[in-house]
Amino acid sequence: MPAMPTILLAEDESAIAETVLYALRADGYAVEHVLLGGAVLPRLARGGIDLVILDVGLPDCSGFEVCRELRAVSAVPVVFLTARSDEIDRVLGLELGADDYMAKPFSLRELVARVRARLRRHEGGQAQRKGRFEVDAAACRISYAGHALDMTRYEHALLTELLRRPGAILSRAQLLDRVWQAALESGERTVDTHVKTLRAKLRAVTPERDPIRTHRGLGYSIDVD
Known part of the structure; x- marks a missing residue:
């Protein structure tokens, strides 16, 4: 049962x-x-x-x-x-x-x-597949290419925000407002640091691919395919 x-x-x-x-x-x-x-x-x-x-x-x-x-x-x-x-x-x-x-x-x-x-x-709406990513929101778990990602709270929130609209460019200011809203002392360098650590964890799964894209002067987006 x-x-x-x-x-x-x-x-x-x-x-x-x-x-x-x-x-x-x-x-x-x-x-x-x-x-x-x-x-x-x-x-x-x-x-x-x-x-x-x-x-x-x-x-x-x-x-x-x-x-x-x-x-x-x-x-x-x-x-x-x-x-x-x-x-x-x-x-x-x-x-x-x-x-x-x-x-x-x-x-x-x-x-x-x-x-x-x-x-x-x-019921039934807990896990969503977005390309190589699977998001289980209720369990606070995201898998990439079949591997469950071990992330910090802010890495998880950052990836969740990017995955809301794959391909859409989010500025550092937008990500700060949506992910670090309770941490008033955080700045744009905080976003860059977390993108770097998150990117490393994703590339550890697929070394040949980097799904997070940097758009100079604009921000970041994610490719799920």
Whole structure:
């Protein structure tokens, strides 16, 4: 039988976490629990997470910020839990890429139903083939010519951005804005450095090919064929 989906719950209130964990496990899901927003991306990077339930009011950082960074590297479904029910917060969460939003207190039965619906909609759309590349957004994994790439967070986000529109030229400023949006101290040399390390990893797979193209004075593009 296929394995049930695995859900990552980021919630620091123990009473809420315990009830959510119980309800989801009773419905057959595997659930992992973290207390801090900073633990979400490292766990996601290891793969195997099918949906994230994210509390907005985490103790180390805002759930909104976690979602913004998560969306730079993954399309895994995100459901927000929050004590704030203002329309502006719901709109902000959805604009940042969340798939659903539930205000506390909430019905556990409704939460489980929404999780089930989001997973059902996301099924089958996890892996996309683009020429020699295969992108598994939910698992935060990209393969090239049949080889899974071992990349840093920013290398992964950079390659993901280039692969959104193969052949399109993205300037250093565009890549900085889309990939390093949370790192205000980064400059255009940061883009060049990461392109260099990413290029080396791709050429280690196909020494005869360099899929990343440099366009002098303009930026970078990627050839997927």
